[in-house]
Amino acid sequence: MQRFEDSIFDAISRQRTAIPEQQALSFEGVSLSWGELTDSVESLAKFLEATVPGTKIGLLLPNAPSLVLFFLAGVCVGKDVQFLDADWPSSTAQNVLHALQPDLLVTATTVQTTAATVLLNDAYQSIEKIVTDVVGSADSSGVALPPSDTALPFYTGFTSGSTGMPKGFQRDQISWLESFRGDQELFAFSEQDVLVAPGNLAHSLFLYAVIRGLYAGCHTIFFRSFRPDRVLSQVRDRRATVVYGVPTQYDAMVAASKGESFQTVRLILSSGAKLPDSLKEQLRSVFPRAEICEFFGTSEQSYVSAARDGEAPAGSVGKAFPGVRLRILDDEGKECRPGQIGRVFADSALTFIDYALAEQATLQRNGNAICVGDLGYVDEGGYLYLVGRADRMVLISGKNVYPEEIEATLLAHPAISNAAVFGSADERRGQRLIAVLKPGAPKTTTRRDLIAWCRDHLPVHKLPAKLFQTSDWPLTVSHKTDFPKLRQHLEAGALEPWT
Numbered sequence: 366m367q368r369f370e371d372s373i374f375d376a377i378s379r380q381r382t383a384i385p386e387q388q389a390l391s392f393e394g395v396s397l398s399w400g401e402l403t404d405s406v407e408s409l410a411k412f413l414e415a416t417v418p419g420t421k422i423g424l425l426l427p428n429a430p431s432l433v434l435f436f437l438a439g440v441c442v443g444k445d446v447q448f449l450d451a452d453w454p455s456s457t458a459q460n461v462l463h464a465l466q467p468d469l470l471v472t473a474t475t476v477q478t479t480a481a482t483v484l485l486n487d488a489y490q491s492i493e494k495i496v497t498d499v500v501g502s503a504d505s506s507g508v509a510l511p512p513s514d515t516a517l518p519f520y521t522g523f524t525s526g527s528t529g530m531p532k533g534f535q536r537d538q539i540s541w542l543e544s545f546r547g548d549q550e551l552f553a554f555s556e557q558d559v560l561v562a563p564g565n566l567a568h569s570l571f572l573y574a575v576i577r578g579l580y581a582g583c584h585t586i587f588f589r590s591f592r593p594d595r596v597l598s599q600v601r602d603r604r605a606t607v608v609y610g611v612p613t614q615y616d617a618m619v620a621a622s623k624g625e626s627f628q629t630v631r632l633i634l635s636s637g638a639k640l641p642d643s644l645k646e647q648l649r650s651v652f653p654r655a656e657i658c659e660f661f662g663t664s665e666q667s668y669v670s671a672a673r674d675g676e677a678p679a680g681s682v683g684k685a686f687p688g689v690r691l692r693i694l695d696d697e698g699k700e701c702r703p704g705q706i707g708r709v710f711a712d713s714a715l716t717f718i719d720y721a722l723a724e725q726a727t728l729q730r731n732g733n734a735i736c737v738g739d740l741g742y743v744d745e746g747g748y749l750y751l752v753g754r755a756d757r758m759v760l761i762s763g764k765n766v767y768p769e770e771i772e773a774t775l776l777a778h779p780a781i782s783n784a785a786v787f788g789s790a791d792e793r794r795g796q797r798l799i800a801v802l803k804p805g806a807p808k809t810t811t812r813r814d815l816i817a818w819c820r821d822h823l824p825v826h827k828l829p830a831k832l833f834q835t836s837d838w839p840l841t842v843s844h845k846t847d848f849p850k851l852r853q854h855l856e857a858g859a860l861e862p863w864t
Contacts, residue, residue, distance in 0.1 A: 369546040372513035373538055374410075374441040376580045378403050384556070389579065391586045391603065392430050397492060402434070402579075405492050409438035411505040416481075417444065419468030420518075423480065425449040425458055426473055428566055428589050429488045431495050433575060435471050436520075443511050445518040445535065447721075450567035450842055453531070461531060464722050465521070489589075515539050521721045522569045524664050525841045525849075533722030534664050541573065543714040544667050545580055547687035551658070551671060552607075552632055556582035559629075560607045563588055563596045563614055568843040569664055570636055574609035583607070593621035604629040608652075611637035611844045612644060619647045626653050636660040637843055639682070641776060659683065661751065663737050665728060667715035670749045681748040682741075689713040692734050693743055701742065706752055709741045710734035727756060740767070757848075759788035759796050761826050766798070771829060774822045775800060780810035783838050785851050786829060800829035801851055802863060803838045812863045832863035 371379075377399075380389065385400035397405070413422065422439045424446060426432040439446035447467055449458055455476060462470065462478045470480040473488040483499055515538035523531035548554070560578035562585065564571040571587070578585030586599050597618060599605065606629055610618070615635060630652045640648075640659055648657055659672040661682035670691070672683030685691045692710040693701040701707035712734035720728070729736040740758070741751040753767030760766070768786035775784040783803035791797040804810075812832050819828050833855060839847035854860055 369542050369549075370515075371542075372440075372515050373519075373541070373576060373580055374406065374437060375513055377406075377437070380582050384582070388584045390430060390433065390575075391584065391599075392428075393589055395430075397430065401492070405434050405496050406437045406441060407510070408496050408500050408505065409434060410441040410510055411508040412500045413438055413444065413469070414442045414510060415505065415508050417469045421445050421447060421465065421467040421469075423447040423449055423462060423465070423467035423470040423478075424472075425451055425470060425476065426485070426488045427451040428587065430492055431485060431488045432566060433587075434492060434495075436572075437576075440519050440538070441510060443514055443517050443519075445521055447521040447533070448523070448567060448572065450523060450531070450565070452565070452567070452842065457531065461523070461533070461722065465533065513538075515542060518718060520572075522572070522664060523567070523722075524843070525847065531722070533720060535718045535721045537718055540667060540715050540717060541576070543688055544573070545577060547668060547689075547715070548577070549581075550687045551673070554578075554581040554583060554607070558583040558607050559603050559605045560585045560609070561596065561600055561603075561605045562586070562609050563591050563593075564610070564844065565591070565842050570609065570611070570843065574634075578607075591617075593617040597621055597625070597627070600627050600630065601625075606630060607632045607634065608655075609634045609636075611635065612640050613638075613840065613844045615640070615648055616644055619644065619651055622651045626651055628654055630655045633657045634660065636662060637845055639773070642679075643779075660686070661749070662686075663739075665717045665737050666711045666735060667713070667717070669709070669711045678744070678746075678748055681744075681750050683749060684747050685749070686713075686715075688715065690734070691743060691747075691749060692731065693741065694731060694736075698731060703745045704742055706740055706742050708736045708755065709739040709749070709751070710736045759798065761788075761796050761798070762794045764826055766827055768798070771798060771800065771819070771823065771827055774819060775802060775815070777822075778810070778815065778818050780805050780815075783846065785846050785848060787848075787852055787855065789830075791830075794826075797830040798827070799831045799833065799855065801833045801835060801855055801860060803836060804834055804863075815863065833860040834863045835860050 380399040381403040388396045389399040389402045390397045422444045467480045471483045473485040518535050519538045520536045560583040562571045562574035566572045633655045656674045661670045662668040668686035670683040677683045690712040693707040695707045727738045738755045753769040771786045772784040782805045785801045787799050788796040839850040841847050
């Protein structure tokens with residue numbers, strides 16, 4: 366039975382006694398047992414405890430078992446582990462390191478930093494070799510691991526910043542342990558589950574998925590990079606039961622399935638964006654025995670709501686996640702009535718501590734509740750609906766227009782595989798709408814057809830004035846549309862008009 370007051374490493378280390386020889390963590394076909402995982406983490410933790418006098422450890426490593434083990438080792442000794450993205454340009458990594466000043470950096474890449482550095486020759490080599498190389502012949506038998514303190518900062522993650530500088534957010538273990546408590550209530554994870562995390566661990570969703578799986582005693586699987594064929598192969602061969610992902614990954618998995626169905630999966634968890642209804646139906650064919658559950662959440666708020674299969678009304682992102690109180694507030698801070706659009710605030714023990722690095726924080730607080738800029742409303746039944754982001758709202762002829770609504774309309778057209786809508790200055794109407802689209806293959810629809818489709822579903826003032834196309838669709842590390850980069854391409858004249 367899980368005890369959610371246990372620290373992350375305390376819970377994982379219990380498996381060494383209970384099931385030491387069973388598989389704990391798999392990566393590209395290679396597995397670590399619970400005994401191997403825990404012993405390796407403790408060796409690295411004792412090294413960190415003996416050699417790092419400060420509280421901050423930076424990790425600049427690719428997706429690999431070494432990344433997970435150094436993260437757990439840092440957590441074990443009460444460090445704040447700063448989780449840098451190995452795919453960043455070197456200048457970005459150096460800027461973040463300069464701003465955050467870790468006491469130690471663990472990396473497999475040469476980077477300019479004043480921090481003490483552990484440089485791995487190969488982040489993908491065997492864990493036994495990495496531990497031997499890092500720890501060396503030092504006798505750590507006399508090093509005592511500190512007692513766990515779940516209230517300390519333990520993780521600094523990053524999201525894409527609007528000017529290219531990543532935004533860093535800081536968490537304590539309590540926020541994740543409360544998230545674990547809530548999703549256990551919903552999904553009853555057990556040691557019989559085999560959990561798959563197909564994405565980059567620099568995205569907090571997939572790091573959370575890996576640690577959540579280990580905390581629950583699940584055999585947990587992750588990958589060097591996202592390849593839908595390899596993910597499905599592991600789902601089949603390992604008889605996976607739970608998959609975490611985002612809509613773009615699920616779309617790729619459906620395409621790669623080639624008609625095969627995967628009968629062992631009981632739970633498909635999706636976050637990052639709304640799953641189109643058409644994709645949901647395709648997922649039901651590929652994973653016929655799985656419940657599909659969508660989550661709405663943010664890096665700052667963690668889980669906000671959950672839309673369980675067959676329960677949430679169309680268009681809703683579900684009801685408040687266990688332990689979360691939703692508040693919809695107007696611009697004056699007053700509670701909105703059901704159906705009235707306002708700012709979405711979440712009040713819970715799941716939220717983050719604060720920003721460790723933020724170029725221009727858009728966070729709003731109301732008591733203990735926080736809002737990161739999402740607009741929406743709650744219906745009479747308590748279901749949450751999102752209408753857009755406050756920072757993306759466009760004013761056209763004095764009316765508020767949310768680009769997300771137009772994007773959803775365009776994405777519902779079978780010829781469109783991705784859509785982004787921007788506002789552009791217009792002397793007569795204040796602003797006008799410009800849509801950038803990624804066509805399906807092959808492209809079979811004309812501009813006239815798309816405008817007619819929009820007229821059938823949208824009022825006149827929400828119709829895009831111009832349509833552009835590109836097959837090179839930029840994505841963030843979390844597999845969301847990279848709107849700043851796409852807008853740069855648009856303003857540079859690099860996109861073709863849709864004719």
